Amino acid sequence: MNNSTTVTISAAAAAAGAAIKRRKKLNQYQSLIPGLPDDIAQICLSHVQPSTLYSVCHSWRRLVYSSSFPCFLSVYSLLKPSQSEKNSVDFANFDPVSAKWTLLPPPPLNPPLRILLRHPSFISRHLPIQSVSVSGNFVLLAATTDPLLPALSNPLVFNPRTGKWSNGPQLATPRRWCAAGASHGVVYVASGVGSHYNPEVARSVEKWDMNRNNRNHIWEKMNCLKDGKFSREAIEAVGWRGKLCMVNVKGDAAKEGIIYDVESDTWQEMPEGMLMGWKGPAAAMEEEIIYTVDESKGALRKYDHRRDCWLDILENEMLKGARHMAAAGGRVCVVSGGGEGIVVVDVVAELPRLVVVETPVGFQVLDVHILPRISQLDSE
Amino acid sequence: MITLQSSDKDVFEIEQSILIQSGTIKNMVEDDFTFIPLPSVDTETLIKIIEYMKKHADKTDSKEKNIKEFDKDFMKKTLNELFALVFAANYLHISSLLELLYPSIADRIKDKITEAIRQIFSIRCDFTPEEERRIIMDNKWAHEGTEIEGTLD
Numbered sequence: 279m280n281n282s283t284t285v286t287i288s289a290a291a292a293a294a295g296a297a298i299k300r301r302k303k304l305n306q307y308q309s310l311i312p313g314l315p316d317d318i319a320q321i322c323l324s325h326v327q328p329s330t331l332y333s334v335c336h337s338w339r340r341l342v343y344s345s346s347f348p349c350f351l352s353v354y355s356l357l358k359p360s361q362s363e364k365n366s367v368d369f370a371n372f373d374p375v376s377a378k379w380t381l382l383p384p385p386p387l388n389p390p391l392r393i394l395l396r397h398p399s400f401i402s403r404h405l406p407i408q409s410v411s412v413s414g415n416f417v418l419l420a421a422t423t424d425p426l427l428p429a430l431s432n433p434l435v436f437n438p439r440t441g442k443w444s445n446g447p448q449l450a451t452p453r454r455w456c457a458a459g460a461s462h463g464v465v466y467v468a469s470g471v472g473s474h475y476n477p478e479v480a481r482s483v484e485k486w487d488m489n490r491n492n493r494n495h496i497w498e499k500m501n502c503l504k505d506g507k508f509s510r511e512a513i514e515a516v517g518w519r520g521k522l523c524m525v526n527v528k529g530d531a532a533k534e535g536i537i538y539d540v541e542s543d544t545w546q547e548m549p550e551g552m553l554m555g556w557k558g559p560a561a562a563m564e565e566e567i568i569y570t571v572d573e574s575k576g577a578l579r580k581y582d583h584r585r586d587c588w589l590d591i592l593e594n595e596m597l598k599g600a601r602h603m604a605a606a607g608g609r610v611c612v613v614s615g616g617g618e619g620i621v622v623v624d625v626v627a628e629l630p631r632l633v634v635v636e637t638p639v640g641f642q643v644l645d646v647h648i649l650p651r652i653s654q655l656d657s658e
Numbered sequence: 659m660i661t662l663q664s665s666d667k668d669v670f671e672i673e674q675s676i677l678i679q680s681g682t683i684k685n686m687v688e689d690d691f692t693f694i695p696l697p698s699v700d701t702e703t704l705i706k707i708i709e710y711m712k713k714h715a716d717k718t719d720s721k722e723k724n725i726k727e728f729d730k731d732f733m734k735k736t737l738n739e740l741f742a743l744v745f746a747a748n749y750l751h752i753s754s755l756l757e758l759l760y761p762s763i764a765d766r767i768k769d770k771i772t773e774a775i776r777q778i779f780s781i782r783c784d785f786t787p788e789e790e791r792r793i794i795m796d797n798k799w800a801h802e803g804t805e806i807e808g809t810l811d
Contacts, residue, residue: 311763312780313741318748318760325764333772333793336784 310337324348328375342375345653350375351607352651353620353635354382354416354436356407356644358395360617365424367393367407367644369416369436371652372620372635379638382652385418385434385443393429394422403615404644405454406512411604411647412460412488414438417446419467420453420512427473428452433465433486438650447486447495451479457508459515459522461540461565463489466515466522467497468538469508480506483538501543507534518562519583523548528601530557530574551586555579559612563605569625571600571612578610578623578630592630596621606648617642661693662708664701672708676715680707681751698749703742706732710755733762737778740766 310319323331323341328350331338341347353372369382385391395404408420416436423429433446449467456470468483483500508526515522520540525548527533535548535556548556558573568581570588576597579588599614608626620635620643637643660677662670678684686694696704713728735743740763747755767775772793776783785793 308782308784313738314744315748318744321760322744322763323767325761326767330767330770330772330775334775334783335781338781 308335308337310341320346332375343651349439349650349653351609351648352438353604353611353622354438354647354649355613355620355637356409357638357641358404358617358644359640360642361640365393365395367395368641370638370641371438373651374635375651380652382436383441383443385436387434391429391434392423394424394426397422397426399426407644408455408458408512408514409645409647410458410460410465411606411649412465413463414650415488416647416649417460417465417488419458419465420455420470422454426454428454435488438652441652446488447497449484449497451476451482453479455512457513457515457524459517459524461517461520461522463487464540466500466538468515469503469506469513471509475506475509477506480509501545503536503545508536514560516560516562516568517565518568519565523552523560523568525553525556528558530572549586551588552581552583555581555588558600559603561603561605561610563608563610563625567605569603569605569610571597571603573598573600576600578612578625580625591625592623592632594621594632596632596634602645604646604648609648611646611648613643613646617644619643620646659692660687662704663693663695664699664704665697666701668701668704670704670708672711676708676711679711679714679752679754681753683750696746696750699746700742703739703746706739706743707746707750707752707755711752714754729758733758737763737766 310316310323314322320341323338324347328342328347331342342350352374355370355372357368357370359366369384370379371382372379393407397405405422406420407418409416409418411417414437416438418430418434421429431452432448435444435446436442437444451472453467453470453472457468459466465486465488466483469480472479481502481504483502484497485500486495486497488495508524510526511528513524513526515524515538522538522540523535525533525535533553533556535553537546537548538544539546555572556570558571560568560570562568569578569591570581571578575593576595577593578591578597580591582589596614596619597612599616600612601615602613604611608624610623610625612621612623617637619637622633622635624631624633659671660674660683662672662677664670674687678687683694699707710732713725717725733740740759744756744759744763747759766778770778775781783790
């Protein structure tokens with residue numbers, strides 16, 4: 279009896295002690311920059327790199343993730359478990375400031391999206407999954423589902439600002455793969471293959487203007503391609519200076535190149551220098567500068583359109599076998615066929631330098647995009 | 659001519675045309691005030707503010723390079739002086755001076771290591787030892803040639 283009373287009193291005392299401690303902690307609130315009002319401090323700190331602010335103290339860290347702080351860029355990738363032969367694909371985000379990978383919610387589809395990655399007819403590689411970054415959104419456009427049918431009849435859009443998925447307009451012919459790209463907020467889908475090869479589809483070109491605020495989102499037909507030469511593979515059409523540039527075969531093999539001019543809705547031949555140097559994945563930084571990786575040499579290059587040639591930036595073993603890349607905010611991210619690690623090159627520093635972001639243990643990276651960080655609710 | 663009085667009770671007579679760069683003073687002048695007490699700005703800071711406004715009053719093209727040089731030198735002050743200036747410029751609504759001060763204060767933070775930042779700005783580190791360890795290991799995104807460990811959270 280005595281014991282239980284003693285215990286009760288101690289518990290009450292402990293609770294009171296904890297309450298006092300909490301109050302003390304709140305009173306120990308420190309201003310962002312001692313000596314300055316917080317609203318002025320916030321503006322000053324917004325001029326500093328988030329990674330610098332992240333390590334100083336909790337309040338500076340919270341500021342980095344608040345809605346009043348300029349949104350920094352982060353990496354988005356589709357991941358696949360490396361050991362398993364299962365066809366499971368996860369969508370994940372790497373936050374470079376906290377150096378953390380987070381799994382993102384899958385598209386809320388019923389039945390859920392089932393993407394086929396491997397099929398006996400395509401032994402050596404994964405079936406393509408195609409996505410495009412458009413105006414700060416991740417747009418999933420084409421993939422395969424069992425039994426070798428298009429997985430998506432309309433694009434699925436992930437908006438980091440809301441953290442939510444939405445549906446794009448239905449495609450008249452859903453694709454298992456196609457030539458996909460974006461220019462100034464407009465998505466283009468050309469050629470490719472639907473449930474089976476169709477010569478009309480192989481020459482078709484359609485666009486979806488994501489800039490439109492009204493609800494009338496549709497795919498509009500544009501001028502066709504001359505032939506179906508661009509239907510063989512999943513092709514990335516790189517948006518650059520009001521044009522879309524693409525080649526019809528991946529890697530270091532002989533290929534054809536073509537350029538679509540958005541304003542005139544016409545197709546032109548790709549300049550020879552540009553074509554000769556396009557030997558791997560390519561991506562454009564802010565649609566102004568095109569970068570490519572020569573996958574056999576592991577060489578990162580950028581295109582000089584005045585002289586129609588590619589300029590070397592750096593060469594590194596880790597860039598060999600490059601399959602996908604993205605370019606934004608002064609960084610070029612490259613993923614190789616093995617899917618182990620994402621190579622990040624800082625191309626704006628005086629001496630370009632390289633960092634490797636390791637993929638989460640047990641996973642392979644299938645592609646890479648650079649988009650604004652996920653907006654978090656100001657919960658703190 | 660308008661008379662400004664600092665918190666130290668020193669007075670300064672300045673032309674209206676120069677002082678209207680301050681939104682606060684402009685409003686008071688429009689309400690016909692000719693004597694403006696500034697209880698939150700001390701003499702030292704007020705002298706600097708007046709110096710800034712005098713230089714920026716004449717914005718003809720030929721003076722532009724001159725003004726840029728002045729601005730660069732003007733920001734070469736101690737952190738405490740910059741803080742006093744940003745307080746005053748904020749109160750007086752001098753937007754061009756504020757636009758100059760914000761990045762200048764930020765420059766005192768950039769490219770410094772974490773511990774140096776905390777010392778310079780008198781910021782208490784409130785991370786647990788475990789959190790501190792994680793920061794040192796993880797935050798290498800901007801640094802060259804190092805692998806960053808990634809675990810799925």
